[in-house]
Amino acid sequence: MAFFLFRRRLSATVACHVLPENTTVCLIPLELKFGISKGFFNCFRQFSSSSSTIKFDFTDLTCPHTWYPNARKEKRNIFLHVGPTNSGKTHQALKRLEASSSGIYCGPLRLLAWEVSKRLNKANVPCDLITGQEREEVEGAKHKAVTVEMADVASSFDCAIIDEIQMLGCKTRGFSFTRALLGLSVNELHLCGDPASVPLIEEILKVTGDHVKVRYYERLSPLVPLKVPLGSFCNIRTGDCIVTFSRREIYRLKKEIQGGGKHLCSVVYGSLPPATRTRQASMFNDENSEFDVLVASDAIGMGLNLNISRIVFSTLEKFDGVQMRELSVSEIKQIAGRAGRYGSKFPDGEVTCLAAEDLPLLHSSLKSPSPILEKAGLFPSFDLLLMYSRLHPEYGIYQILAHFVEHAKLSANYFIADCEELLKVAALIDELPLGLHEKYLFCISPVDMNDDISSQGLSQFARNYSKRGIVRLREIFTPGTLEVPKTQTALMELESIHKVLELYVWLSFRLEESFPDRELAASQKAICSLLIEEFLERLGWGKPKLMSRSLSRLRSTNSLLLERMRQNL
Numbered sequence: 001m002a003f004f005l006f007r008r009r010l011s012a013t014v015a016c017h018v019l020p021e022n023t024t025v026c027l028i029p030l031e032l033k034f035g036i037s038k039g040f041f042n043c044f045r046q047f048s049s050s051s052s053t054i055k056f057d058f059t060d061l062t063c064p065h066t067w068y069p070n071a072r073k074e075k076r077n078i079f080l081h082v083g084p085t086n087s088g089k090t091h092q093a094l095k096r097l098e099a100s101s102s103g104i105y106c107g108p109l110r111l112l113a114w115e116v117s118k119r120l121n122k123a124n125v126p127c128d129l130i131t132g133q134e135r136e137e138v139e140g141a142k143h144k145a146v147t148v149e150m151a152d153v154a155s156s157f158d159c160a161i162i163d164e165i166q167m168l169g170c171k172t173r174g175f176s177f178t179r180a181l182l183g184l185s186v187n188e189l190h191l192c193g194d195p196a197s198v199p200l201i202e203e204i205l206k207v208t209g210d211h212v213k214v215r216y217y218e219r220l221s222p223l224v225p226l227k228v229p230l231g232s233f234c235n236i237r238t239g240d241c242i243v244t245f246s247r248r249e250i251y252r253l254k255k256e257i258q259g260g261g262k263h264l265c266s267v268v269y270g271s272l273p274p275a276t277r278t279r280q281a282s283m284f285n286d287e288n289s290e291f292d293v294l295v296a297s298d299a300i301g302m303g304l305n306l307n308i309s310r311i312v313f314s315t316l317e318k319f320d321g322v323q324m325r326e327l328s329v330s331e332i333k334q335i336a337g338r339a340g341r342y343g344s345k346f347p348d349g350e351v352t353c354l355a356a357e358d359l360p361l362l363h364s365s366l367k368s369p370s371p372i373l374e375k376a377g378l379f380p381s382f383d384l385l386l387m388y389s390r391l392h393p394e395y396g397i398y399q400i401l402a403h404f405v406e407h408a409k410l411s412a413n414y415f416i417a418d419c420e421e422l423l424k425v426a427a428l429i430d431e432l433p434l435g436l437h438e439k440y441l442f443c444i445s446p447v448d449m450n451d452d453i454s455s456q457g458l459s460q461f462a463r464n465y466s467k468r469g470i471v472r473l474r475e476i477f478t479p480g481t482l483e484v485p486k487t488q489t490a491l492m493e494l495e496s497i498h499k500v501l502e503l504y505v506w507l508s509f510r511l512e513e514s515f516p517d518r519e520l521a522a523s524q525k526a527i528c529s530l531l532i533e534e535f536l537e538r539l540g541w542g543k544p545k546l547m548s549r550s551l552s553r554l555r556s557t558n559s560l561l562l563e564r565m566r567q568n569l
């Protein structure tokens, strides 16, 4: 019989009483500081009070609703607002949020969280903004607008919204939507999204004791699928949005359209920093601006309010990280639905394709209902991983994660989240002398492992952190240490640098709770100046040359970095 007392910074102190041979475990929570842990351990307290030794299989994830006893204490009133895009679902839910005494909005994008916090603050409802990368606290706020990963399942609220709830079926992020769905402790919970998610949500909520009501919505303005393709970019007109799926293509099409001399294009895509994306969207929405055409990726598919008259699909295929595949019915409907916005200059929307051969798929997809969602994502909480690691101290985080992925037992409503990216990070950092929680944070950080600069940034951060804790960026990224692939364009490189900065902020906030803002700002400035020096040197651009040749291009891409460049050149 072994007895462990372990202490984890940022989380809980727990006594764990383990009978190792047959993994019979009795857990006694002593002191809890962490929301997620509290629910989890309370559930064990109840569980273990009936018996002093209980056979427990850590990989049994069949009852995830029991992980959130706070939420289970409430009989929640759940309102499912479902319908096509532009049907006013979120608008109705937001009205309830505004009128509530306390509340939380959980969205899939930083930009949506930004928009909601702006809307609430404007309506004199003080609202904090909390995303992975930023935390803007407003005095006296009882409301929060957050990205779904930051959903607070430890507090109680009067009202909550989970936007784009159909994303609970997303392979990588779905588990965060499931966590919010099961874990938010509220009187009123509003779920907005696609009708395809209704049966699954109703099934999942059968065991929670909540009261569920479904409200179906119709589009507020018509959407007309055109019978004629665009054919050529000569036929582009004001209010058009051309959709394509790679950053390279976005800039290529922008150049081609602008080359015609009639239009200027705004661009919107996922990896644009949110402030830049908002500015690009505003330029396009503003009737007085010269930017009258939008070239965008599927990033426009969710929630962004854009005054689009006609959506033109340049292709109906996208690369999904592994292979080229056709867009799904839901994706086509979601993106097409962005045309025509209630109350805007273009209330009636149209949609077509660049090539005639894509029209049949477009038309049939728009007529079909989205396939019913069958399973929701699930991922073990850190506490489960920790408990499991106590039984297998010889395992690194890679092995622990891999074990859960392989052996997790799930009910029919759930699938285990795809953690390929997590495993890539785990493999990179597993040998470093870091605690399990620190390794876990590195694994769940928003690093883009397909981006060379970002993955090098993460690896250098982890190596240095394991030796000295949080250090200044300047000390971590010493000049000449980042190898930049020759194929990267200047613009891609700047975006990668921005990603590294955001990663730094994300990790710093989580690894060191009291990370001082001023130091952070100074570090960001230092690293920008440093990296940009490297960047200029490598490109062989002198200062005046860069200023004249690329400034306007960079201005529309990354104002933060540009600002730093101005300060540091």
Ligand SMILES: Nc1ncnc2c1ncn2[C@@H]1O[C@H](COP(=O)(O)OP(=O)(O)OP(=O)(O)O)[C@@H](O)[C@H]1O
Pocket (backbone or CB within 6 Å): 083, 084, 085, 086, 087, 088, 089, 090, 091, 092, 192, 220, 302, 303, 305, 341, 342, 343
């Ligand atoms: N009753 C209303 N009065 C005024 N404006 C409204 C009303 N309902 C919706 N709108 C506006 O119409 C637009 C679309 O509404 P909303 O974003 O709520 O749609 P949605 O169905 O949630 O779409 P999506 O699925 O794309 O998020 C928004 O600009 C919203 O402010």
